[in-house]
Amino acid sequence: GAVVSQHPSRVICKSGTSVKIECRSLDFQATTMFWYRQFPKKSLMLMATSNEGSKATYEQGVEKDKFLINHASLTLSTLTVTSAHPEDSSFYICSARDGRAGGPDEQYFGPGTRLTVT
Amino acid sequence: QKEVEQNSGPLSVPEGAIASLNCTYSDRGSQSFFWYRQYSGKSPELIMSIYSNGDKEDGRFTAQLNKASQYVSLLIRDSQPSDSATYLCALGRGSARQLTFGSGTQLTVLP
Numbered sequence: 001g002a003v004v005s006q007h008p009s010r011v012i013c014k015s016g017t018s019v020k021i022e023c024r025s026l027d028f029q030a031t032t033m034f035w036y037r038q039f040p041k042k043s044l045m046l047m048a049t050s051n052e053g054s055k056a057t058y059e060q061g062v063e064k065d066k067f068l069i070n071h072a073s074l075t076l077s078t079l080t081v082t083s084a085h086p087e088d089s090s091f092y093i094c095s096a097r098d099g100r101a102g103g104p105d106e107q108y109f110g111p112g113t114r115l116t117v118t
Numbered sequence: 119q120k121e122v123e124q125n126s127g128p129l130s131v132p133e134g135a136i137a138s139l140n141c142t143y144s145d146r147g148s149q150s151f152f153w154y155r156q157y158s159g160k161s162p163e164l165i166m167s168i169y170s171n172g173d174k175e176d177g178r179f180t181a182q183l184n185k186a187s188q189y190v191s192l193l194i195r196d197s198q199p200s201d202s203a204t205y206l207c208a209l210g211r212g213s214a215r216q217l218t219f220g221s222g223t224q225l226t227v228l229p
Binding site for chain 1: 149150152154160161162163164167169206210214215216217219220221222
């Protein structure tokens with residue numbers, strides 16, 4: 001099956017610093033990648049959709065200047081949490097799909113990154 | 119009405135029984151439907167996708183879709199303790215096929 005990796009799996013940072021999370025599709029071309037966050041005992045909340053080579057589309061209420069997304073290649077997307085604060089502490093999960101015409105609809109998830117801001 | 123609603127749970131079944139998970143949705147235009155399994159502290163794992171009315175079987179899992187009733191379900195036969203997890207129903211929407219998730223049903227399989 002399709003494999004998506006995410007790095008780091010866990011990060012602790014101080015308030016005010018920035019953190020970059022990488023998401024890679026290992027065995028397929030991910031023309032479309034998605035970033036989610038999940039709070040304890042809650043369902044996943046879509047933050048943004050990114051297509052390779054173009055700007056990300058953010059969901060309503062998600063600050064694009066705070067959560068910078070770059071999808072520069074068909075196998076890599078990054079999420080940078082800028083000037084992180086304790087309320088940004090969450091489980092961040094990426095997913096990817098082969099969005100080429102005729103491609104499958106299935107999304108495959110990375111293992112997630114647990115961010116703790118102190 | 120929520121876009122995707124799942125039976126509230128939690129659901130407990132004995133080992134070896136059939137677990138039945140249900141999901142209704144409001145958007146009649148939805149074309150793709152998915153079941154994901156999420157273990158505590160982990161990310162979702164795709165179990166089944168279904169696009170056409172009827173049943174789709176994969177091992178112990180059967181997904182059922184009824185577009186007229188706007189209903190999709192997942193049956194787990196011969197449930198095992200390792201099936202204990204939260205099961206998420208999701209719909210694909212838009213050209214990018216963004217997923218809209220239900221709130222999930224927590225399943226516990228009792229040994």
